[in-house]
Amino acid sequence: MPRTIREFEAAARDRLDPAHYDYFAGGAGEEITVRANEAAFARLALLPRVLRGAGSPRIGVTLLGSPVAMPVLVAPTAFHRLADPEGERATARAAAGAGTIMIVSMAATVAVEDVAAAVPGATLWFQLYVQPDMAFTEAIVRRAEAAGCAALVVTVDSPARGRRDRDLRNGFDDLPEGMRCENMRDGDPGGPDGDLVRPIVMSPEISWEHVDLLRRMTRLPIVLKGVTHPADARLALDHGVSALYVSNHGGRQLDTVPAAVDLLPEIVAAVAGAVPVLVDGGIRRGPDVVKAMALGASAVAVGRPVIWGLAAGGERGVARVLGLLRDEVEHTLTLCGVASVHDLGPDLVRPC
Ligand SMILES: Cc1cc2nc3c(=O)[nH]c(=O)nc-3n(C[C@H](O)[C@H](O)[C@H](O)COP(=O)(O)O)c2cc1C
Numbered sequence: 001m002p003r004t005i006r007e008f009e010a011a012a013r014d015r016l017d018p019a020h021y022d023y024f025a026g027g028a029g030e031e032i033t034v035r036a037n038e039a040a041f042a043r044l045a046l047l048p049r050v051l052r053g054a055g056s057p058r059i060g061v062t063l064l065g066s067p068v069a070m071p072v073l074v075a076p077t078a079f080h081r082l083a084d085p086e087g088e089r090a091t092a093r094a095a096a097g098a099g100t101i102m103i104v105s106m107a108a109t110v111a112v113e114d115v116a117a118a119v120p121g122a123t124l125w126f127q128l129y130v131q132p133d134m135a136f137t138e139a140i141v142r143r144a145e146a147a148g149c150a151a152l153v154v155t156v157d158s159p160a161r162g163r164r165d166r167d168l169r170n171g172f173d174d175l176p177e178g179m180r181c182e183n184m185r186d187g188d189p190g191g192p193d194g195d196l197v198r199p200i201v202m203s204p205e206i207s208w209e210h211v212d213l214l215r216r217m218t219r220l221p222i223v224l225k226g227v228t229h230p231a232d233a234r235l236a237l238d239h240g241v242s243a244l245y246v247s248n249h250g251g252r253q254l255d256t257v258p259a260a261v262d263l264l265p266e267i268v269a270a271v272a273g274a275v276p277v278l279v280d281g282g283i284r285r286g287p288d289v290v291k292a293m294a295l296g297a298s299a300v301a302v303g304r305p306v307i308w309g310l311a312a313g314g315e316r317g318v319a320r321v322l323g324l325l326r327d328e329v330e331h332t333l334t335l336c337g338v339a340s341v342h343d344l345g346p347d348l349v350r351p352c
């Protein structure tokens with residue numbers, strides 16, 4: 001079994017169809033933002049405290065009312081059956097085993113009901129791309145609610161799909177035979193085309209009005225994913241969101257957006273403690289998690305590391321990836337002299 005996320009990526013690359021590896025690994029344009037996300041963590045130093053008698057660190061947090069054993073969530077990522085035949089079920093079992101939250105992608109290759117059935121009692125959140133057909137959007141929201149999802153993560157960084165050169169070069173634009181985006185079925189097996197799977201539409205028409213519509217449509221807390229501008233963070237608060245999720249989509253949407261962790265301080269300042277702030281992008285090691293939380297994140301999420309675990313070792317691979325991160329977060333806190341993730345502050349981080 002690989003020992004680091006880097007090794008997991010190498011093992012996944014060996015196993016995956018090269019076009020699928022490129023889909024998972026790649027990003028938009030020159031992949032400047034893909035690289036920036038990881039590089040930004042390397043440019044931040046940790047400045048530990050000593051002799052504080054901190055004991056064993058506590059790393060549990062509570063997010064939107066749900067206790068989470070570690071502050072590392074599973075970011076929503078599409079198409080898990082490309083990585084493992086069990087797909088999102090395997091990911092969900094590993095996340096539940098680690099006591100953390102999986103955010104199920106709308107573009108999952110296992111239906112949200114089936115993911116939920118695989119992990120009774122576990123906390124799942126559901127990621128939504130608002131579809132221009134609001135009746136269909138509502139049907140998806142109702143499915144997520146009925147499956148027991150505890151929050152709706154609305155991704156707002158995708159008014160169009162990012163242009164990913166690797167996918168264009170490989171001609172990768174659809175799932176292979178036998179795999180579908182199971183959350184996109186229109187639920188009408190008697191319809192003229194059977195139970196049609198609709199394509200996911202990325203629409204430039206989506207606006208704050210849609211957030212208001214969703215707010216009225218559901219009692220689930222809304223997490224806005226893909227906020228990068230502090231002005232949008234302030235607007236989000238006016239529109240009643242329950243959490244902000246700072247993300248540049250792992251560098252897969254607009255290339256040259258700043259690194260996610262570099263965006264955090266301004267967003268955290270704009271939000272001023274009104275709602276929790278989550279972040280993802282480039283988190284590969286325990287110190288990355290600790291730096292993000294020191295800069296004000298309530299928790300972080302990981303996208304590709306989970307895919308690498310899944311491709312390299314199925315459920316056990318994902319469990320190992322999450323376990324590595326948990327151990328490294330604890331170890332990092334111990335070395336920083338910090339007793340709890342709640343005690344982290346920006347004094348611990350320096351540019352380098
Ligand atoms: C293969 C892949 C598929 C993704 N699919 C989705 C998705 O369906 N919905 C979404 O909101 N974000 C999606 N993302 C973005 C992730 O949620 C997350 O923002 C990103 O992966 C974080 O960066 P990291 O991979 O460096 O951890 C995807 C990312 C990857 C790598």
Ligand SMILES: CCCCC(=O)C(=O)O
Pocket residue numbers: 078107200249252
């Ligand atoms: C239509 C699926 C979108 C998945 C996604 O968000 C990504 O590949 O980054």
